[in-house]
Amino acid sequence: MNELKLKTDAGEVLRLVKLPQSFYIREATVVAKELLGKIFVRKTNGGLLAARITETEAYDGRIDPAAHSFVGKTKRNETMFEKGGLLYVYFIYGMYYCSNVVTGEEGEGSAVLLRAMEPLAGVKQMALNRYGKEDLTRKEFVSLLNGPGKLCMAFNLTKKENGADLYGDEIFIATEKEEKKFEITETSRIGIKKGTEFDWRFYIKDSEFISRK
DNA sequence: ATCAAGATTACCT
C-alpha cells in the first residue's frame, strides 16, 4: 500500500492512502457521502496544504436541473462530462471560484461540490491566501474553509486548476488508515432554485466546520 | 447588442 505520512499543524501524524480513480467512478450521491472525512491535499511552493472534508453536495446532470451539466455540454461545464477523478472549478458571481470532484463515467455530467473543510496543515499559508495574514482568531480559523468560495481562496484553486486530475501528486484526496466514526446529516442543497427536492447536501453532523446549520 | 441570473461572501442594521 502506498502510504504517506502527514504531520498536521497540531502535531498529529496521519497515515494516508491516496484514493484511486475507481473511487470516483460511482454515483455522485455515493461519492459525496464517502468524501466526508477524507483529506484534501495540495502541494504548493508555500508548503503542503491539507484539510478534512466536512460538507459536500452532489450534482447529477442526467436528472438534476440544478447541475450545470443539465443543459448539455458547454465550454464552461465540459470538465464535468469527463470521466470521474478530475477537478471541475468554475467562476461564480464575478468574484469567487467553486471546486467540484467529477464523478461517474465519461459523458455523465456528474460532480460533487466541495463545500467545507476542517483545516489540518499549512494553516498559515491558507490564512495568507484568504485573509492576507498568518495569525488568526479562533473565529477566523473556524471560518477559514467553511464555504465553497472560501476553500478555493485558501487552497488557491482557480481556472488554472479546472481539469486537474486527483490521482497525481500535486492535488489529491486521501483516506486515513484509521478513519474516525461520525454521523452524516442530509439536507437540501444551498443556493439553488431548481432541484430543491433532492436532499443531496451532506455534512458531518458534529463538525463545527460547516457552512450553515 | 443588451440583459438578467448565478452551486457566494463580507459587511451593514
Added chain:
DNA sequence: GGTAATCTTGATA
C-alpha cells in the same frame, strides 16, 4: 435580517 460587489454565461433582440 438585507444587500453590494463583480463578471461570465446563456437567453432574447
